[in-house]
Amino acid sequence: MIQSDVLTIQDVWAARKMISNHVRKTPLFKSAHLSKQSDASVFLKLETMHEVGSFKIRGATNKILNLSTEEKKRGVITFSTGNHGMAVTYAAQRLNIPAVVCLSNRVPEAKVNTLRSLGATVKQVGDSQDDAEAYCYKLADEEGLTVIKPFDDPHVIAGQGTIGLELLDDCPEINTVVIPVSGGGLFSGIALALKSCNSQIRVIGVSMERSSVMYHSLHAGHPIILNEEETLADSLLGGIGEDNKYTFDMVKKYIDEFVLVSEEEIAAAMAYLFKNHRLVSEGAGATGIAALLATQKNLVLPRDNVAVIISGNNIGAAPYMKAIQNYL
Numbered sequence: 502m503i504q505s506d507v508l509t510i511q512d513v514w515a516a517r518k519m520i521s522n523h524v525r526k527t528p529l530f531k532s533a534h535l536s537k538q539s540d541a542s543v544f545l546k547l548e549t550m551h552e553v554g555s556f557k558i559r560g561a562t563n564k565i566l567n568l569s570t571e572e573k574k575r576g577v578i579t580f581s582t583g584n585h586g587m588a589v590t591y592a593a594q595r596l597n598i599p600a601v602v603c604l605s606n607r608v609p610e611a612k613v614n615t616l617r618s619l620g621a622t623v624k625q626v627g628d629s630q631d632d633a634e635a636y637c638y639k640l641a642d643e644e645g646l647t648v649i650k651p652f653d654d655p656h657v658i659a660g661q662g663t664i665g666l667e668l669l670d671d672c673p674e675i676n677t678v679v680i681p682v683s684g685g686g687l688f689s690g691i692a693l694a695l696k697s698c699n700s701q702i703r704v705i706g707v708s709m710e711r712s713s714v715m716y717h718s719l720h721a722g723h724p725i726i727l728n729e730e731e732t733l734a735d736s737l738l739g740g741i742g743e744d745n746k747y748t749f750d751m752v753k754k755y756i757d758e759f760v761l762v763s764e765e766e767i768a769a770a771m772a773y774l775f776k777n778h779r780l781v782s783e784g785a786g787a788t789g790i791a792a793l794l795a796t797q798k799n800l801v802l803p804r805d806n807v808a809v810i811i812s813g814n815n816i817g818a819a820p821y822m823k824a825i826q827n828y829l
């Protein structure tokens with residue numbers, strides 16, 4: 502149990518130990534193209550290499566493994582349609598723990614089937630994400646299931662933070678890290694791990710220009726609500742919670758720079774990864790590259806050692822090809 506409200510590097514070390522038999526270490530790969538282009542050493546952290554295609558498996562696994570025996574027996578529940586829902590389902594299945602995912606009736610059949618095939622019990626209600634969320638909490642109450650939150654949970658944050666430890670292991674001279682931001686669990690965990698070891702390391706957050714709730718919340722000084730616009734970085738959509746307990750404060754404390762990227766820059770970055778590295782990334786996963794390639798954003802100094810987190814690859818073939826075709 503993480504008792505105090507303040508997470509420390511100890512929690513990240515504990516998470517690494519906890520998940521080590523279940524989540525693989527991902528490669529850190531030097532991009533010759535990006536290094537040449539930015540006159541620095543640029544490394545890609547391939548969080549696309551996990552079983553379900555994103556880093557969310559780290560936090561979900563750490564959270565589930567930290568439940569009590571009784572809680573594990575009763576099972577877990579979530580209302581995420583995306584990478585978090587898949588990670589929770591996958592992790593629970595591996596650990597022989599029942600998982601329920603609540604979805605609205607509007608969620609496309611393909612997504613429902615993916616979650617079912619990973620072993621989730623899918624409950625469909627209402628026609629909005631809010632209906633699914635309300636039902637999720639009701640069912641959790643009635644059946645004693647544990648809701649696994651996507652980012653604002655200490656064990657989830659510590660799990661994502663294990664990426665920071667791997668970066669330090671593989672490239673101790675790292676001095677700049679570029680991290681996609683939505684709810685801020687990924688950013689908070691990595692920044693905690695890095696800054697605890699070396700406060701000189703720069704951590705740069707990236708979101709899309711369209712509906713970046715964390716960015717505008719930081720400017721407002723408190724969590725705000727925004728209408729969602731369609732974006733290629735769909736995994737970065739969603740609020741940060743009006744009662745946000747951890748990630749808002751952690752992002753505020755650690756962030757050195759917050760960059761927003763356009764839809765064109767995201768598409769160009771996805772195409773860049775394909776062209777130069779034959780690497781498939783979803784929009785959210787390519788936002789760090791988008792930030793680096795947009796030269797007017799001038800993020801990197803000569804001779805920097807930079808790591809860019811490629812956070813996920815869940816995108817269908819058709820939307821992928823549509824996104825990259827004009828930039829190849």
Ligand SMILES: *Cc1c(COP(=O)(O)O)cnc(C)c1O
Nearest residue numbers: 584683684685686687785812813
């Ligand atoms: C969830 C997610 C993010 C953002 O993570 P947060 O912890 O919500 O900031 C980034 N990229 C991908 C692919 C994701 O699934």
